[in-house]
Structures are given as C-alpha cells and as structure tokens.
Amino acid sequence: MCIFCKCNTMKKSLITHVVNYKGCIVVIKNVPCEECEQCGEKYYSDDVAEQLEKMFNMAKQMMQEISVMDYNKVA
Secondary structure, eight states, X not given: OOTTTOOOOXXXXXXXXXXXXXXXXXXEXXXXXXXXXXXXXXXXXXXXXXXXXXXXXXXXXXXXXEEEEEHHHHO
C-alpha cells in the first residue's frame, strides 16, 4: 500500500535513480522498484536500497562530475 495516497495497486518497474552529491550527479539506470499506479511514488526493497547505497559509495570514490551506472551490470 502506498503511504502517500493509500492506493493498494503497485506495479513492478525499472527507474533511473538520480542523486546530486556535492555538485556531482550520480545516475543509476534500470533500478527495480515497486511503483504506485495512482500517484507514481517509488518503493525499493531492502536489497535494492542496500545495493544502491553500495553503488553510490563507489561513485563517490570516483568523484566525477557525472557518473552513470547500470544497476543490472553492477548488482
């Protein structure tokens, strides 16, 4: 159930997750999530959230102005 609109209908989806960190943009493509069909709010499983954190930490070490990663190729 969506915590924002209370809709009970969620669909599996792949999204692009974007983080702006100290002037650097980190883009992670093809991130699996559950998406509310009514309002579009996205939800990550614990495993996906943990993997996103690992990938973000890898990108921070590179400290590039723009970093684009594919979730399916790192996970």
